[in-house]
Amino acid sequence: MKEYYLGLDLGGTKILTGLADKNGKILARSRKDTEAKYGEEKIIANMVESIEDVLAKTELKAEDIKCLGIGSPGPLDAKKGIIIENSNLPWKNVAIVDRIEKEVGIKTLLKNDANAAALGEKWFGAGRKVKNLVYITISTGVGGGAIINQELFTGVNDNACEIGHTVIDPDGPLCGCGNHGCLEAFASGTAIGRMAQEATAEGKSKKMLDLADNIIEDVDAVICAQAAYQGDQIAKDIFAIAGFYLGIGLANLINIFNTEMIILGGGVMKASDLFLDKALELMRENALAGPLEIVEIREAELGSDIGLMGAIAVAMEDRLIKNG
Ligand SMILES: [Zn+2]
Incomplete structure (x- = not known):
């Protein structure tokens, strides 16, 4: 079975998405403007496009992806998959995990960006x-x-x-x-x-x-x-x-x-x-x-890749712990 992971670093100005193999090696990347000023639906559409973009680059399909990790500024409720508020993005109580899972058909996990970065440095930094x-x-x-x-x-x-x-x-x-x-x-x-x-x-x-x-x-x-x-x-x-x-x-x-x-x-x-x-x-x-x-x-150690590698680590956390 194919085992790939996606990480998406959601920022106030840009969305960085990366597709990694099971060792966390990035195989394709995409960078898109968040376009936060156009509101919630536009941001979600840009996230989806960014995911489709890396899939297209690698000729992989949604079913080849085991998990998608999203790192986002908080406050958020990671367990419920809801971004509660965000000073850089014009939204409140967005059920981002549900929305993305529905749009792209990939199991999705959410963590705040600092927690995601901690995971990134732990596993890859x-x-x-x-x-x-x-x-x-x-x-x-x-x-x-x-x-x-x-x-x-x-x-x-x-x-x-x-x-x-x-x-x-x-x-x-x-x-x-x-x-x-x-x-x-x-x-x-x-x-x-x-x-x-x-x-x-x-x-x-x-x-x-x-x-x-x-x-x-x-x-x-x-x-x-x-x-x-x-x-x-x-x-x-x-x-x-x-x-x-x-x-x-x-x-x-x-x-x-x-x-x-x-x-x-x-x-x-x-x-x-x-x-x-x-x-x-x-x-x-x-x-x-x-x-x-x-x-x-x-x-x-991860420098400008920390947001993306953190999001990938969110997606891979179970595997990484298991292989410790
Ligand atoms: Zn304070």
Whole structure:
């Protein structure tokens, strides 16, 4: 019997779909615009087209595909296959698994993108050799996923490992979730951008203002990183703040999960040399000696393929665990 798998990485701007063999090797890919502004039906139609596209490229049929994994930003209900809400896509309570299964006739599984990425790194990336790890993504937000004894730890209703919304400082800045001082409010790309804008508005960094062509609203984490690399002390300090709180977050994860590995991924890690040393310093200061001794901190290996490989790992999880 043929055994192939599909992964679909659903993003706010693009849909990436890949078809893999039973070893997780990608045989064909498709990239389509999400076209989120045209609404729910258009997004689903684009997902279906993207799936049909990779099938056509490989001359395989729906019945040759064992499972399709979808990685999507949350919040979502993975067990019911429903995307509850999504800040980048104009929909609410979409029963995406039912819809896709009906449209393409392939068994479909759904996971939030950070959980999918954790599975991707576990099976195809930096975590291949360990059984327990925590994956953290530092990008627009801060998300995570924990793999315990080879399996994704989902929590009772899929809300485990919301690392970004652990409170690090109750007197800290307001977070998107409504609380104050979450890790995400200090260490995400959004938080770095916010701190950079505040500093620029206060006239503290001419460099960042120059890089943004004098438009304060355009100052973001990327500009902050550029300024830091060009020696701007304020920009460097902002990354040090992000690193400081990330380090406390890492110490908490080490004390709670006691895993062999923590993997750091996400777009902000491209500037890791601006904050990682600080984070590791705070991590060592705050973690307990026992779990600290055995944990290894690694950067994610899958790079820009992490969303797609994560979705493929979602589809293949049962097989991967069985063959361990
Ligand atoms: Zn929060």
